[in-house]
Amino acid sequence: MSVAAAPAWLDEERLDESAPVVRVRQGLDATRQARPQPSAQLVDSFGRVHRDLRVSVTDRCPLRCAYCVPLDDPRPLPRRDLMTAGEIVKAVRVAVELGVTRVRLTGGEPLQRPDLPDIVAGIAALPSPPQIALTTCGIGLDRLARRLARAGLGRVNVSLDTVDRDRFKLITGRDRLADALAGIDAACAAGLRPVKLNAVLLPGGNEDDALSLVEFALARGCELRFIEYMPLGGRRPWRRDQLVTADAVLDRLRARYRLTPLPGRGHSPAARWLVDGGPGVVGVIAAVTHPFCGDCDRLRLTADGQLRSCLFGNVEHDLLGPLRRGADDAELADVLRGSVWAKPPGHGIDQPGFHPPSRPMSAIGG
Numbered sequence: 393m394s395v396a397a398a399p400a401w402l403d404e405e406r407l408d409e410s411a412p413v414v415r416v417r418q419g420l421d422a423t424r425q426a427r428p429q430p431s432a433q434l435v436d437s438f439g440r441v442h443r444d445l446r447v448s449v450t451d452r453c454p455l456r457c458a459y460c461v462p463l464d465d466p467r468p469l470p471r472r473d474l475m476t477a478g479e480i481v482k483a484v485r486v487a488v489e490l491g492v493t494r495v496r497l498t499g500g501e502p503l504q505r506p507d508l509p510d511i512v513a514g515i516a517a518l519p520s521p522p523q524i525a526l527t528t529c530g531i532g533l534d535r536l537a538r539r540l541a542r543a544g545l546g547r548v549n550v551s552l553d554t555v556d557r558d559r560f561k562l563i564t565g566r567d568r569l570a571d572a573l574a575g576i577d578a579a580c581a582a583g584l585r586p587v588k589l590n591a592v593l594l595p596g597g598n599e600d601d602a603l604s605l606v607e608f609a610l611a612r613g614c615e616l617r618f619i620e621y622m623p624l625g626g627r628r629p630w631r632r633d634q635l636v637t638a639d640a641v642l643d644r645l646r647a648r649y650r651l652t653p654l655p656g657r658g659h660s661p662a663a664r665w666l667v668d669g670g671p672g673v674v675g676v677i678a679a680v681t682h683p684f685c686g687d688c689d690r691l692r693l694t695a696d697g698q699l700r701s702c703l704f705g706n707v708e709h710d711l712l713g714p715l716r717r718g719a720d721d722a723e724l725a726d727v728l729r730g731s732v733w734a735k736p737p738g739h740g741i742d743q744p745g746f747h748p749p750s751r752p753m754s755a756i757g758g
């Protein structure tokens with residue numbers, strides 16, 4: 393039985409002395425179990441138990457964000473290749489029976505699906521309903537927030553990289569800042585909690601917006617998270633030396649705020665800090681410079697029914713085919729287990745031979 397090369401996240405890394413650290417389990421993480429262990433859960437060969445399912449319900453989006461949609465702007469998937477609402481709810485039901493407790497609906501832009509409230513209601517009606525969250529660019533949320541909340545949506549993450557109209561247009565390719573802000577306010581008014589804001593800082597683009605974004609979020613009681621730019625598509629090739637790192641962001645924030653680390657990160661991708669003693673919180677998702685793969689419990693399902701055990705993986709397992717062939721729950725469960733079992737130890741961005749996923753972020757989902 394070969395011992396896989398120790399992945400980067402096996403080395404204990406600290407953002408800084410007072411920041412919460414990602415503790416890795418000793419022993420098991422370095423040795424891959426040779427064959428799947430019979431389990432009623434979604435466990436990978438490193439022993440990580442998966443409870444978080446991210447379902448991309450479409451690859452269509454009204455925006456063209458620089459770090460997400462490739463320059464050639466790929467044609468969206470034909471509608472017949474997209475999972476139907478019934479297929480999505482069935483896949484989620486089987487996953488919940490295997491221990492999934494959190495479901496996040498993503499895209500492209502999930503609000504582009506007219507039947508999104510039905511999908512939310514179908515998941516909320518499951519015998520032991522999971523927590524239901526949404527990741528959106530906010531365009532259209534002003535019209536749908538209340539209806540989605542009534543259908544069973546609990547929380548929402550809205551992408552917002554700047555509160556400056558011109559820079560918003562530059563980054564997203566569209567003059568829609570007002571619509572995104574209206575969506576955020578509607579989510580807050582609809583009682584969705586928490587309302588989190590996701591900001592990707594691009595060097596020479598919006599890195600000077602960090603403080604104005606924090607001010608905006610604090611004023612609305614939203615939790616802002618800065619996400620390191622990742623090699624997942626986008627208008628230009630990703631370069632590691634062109635990254636606004638998590639540490640650089642924190643240095644900017646500490647110049648104005650007192651940041652107190654919050655313990656108990658668990659499986660969450662974000663490290664979090666109280667701002668000026670609270671209640672405001674800010675987070676950083678440092679997938680590149682401080683990877684957190686050791687505690688990853690996320691599995692993804694694309695809009696065309698492909699399972700991806702890692703955001704950066706290039707291996708997909710087909711769930712839509714068995715679904716459309718009328719596979720029973722046990723067969724579908726085996727496909728889910730098999731996908732998780734084959735999960736790589738981590739994203740391997742710093743490993744020689746790393747290849748970004750062939751599928752762009754716009755067709756994977758957050």
Ligand code: SF4
Binds near residue numbers: 684688689690703736
């Ligand atoms: S890169 Fe892959 S393994 Fe690492 S946290 Fe993200 S999804 Fe999980």
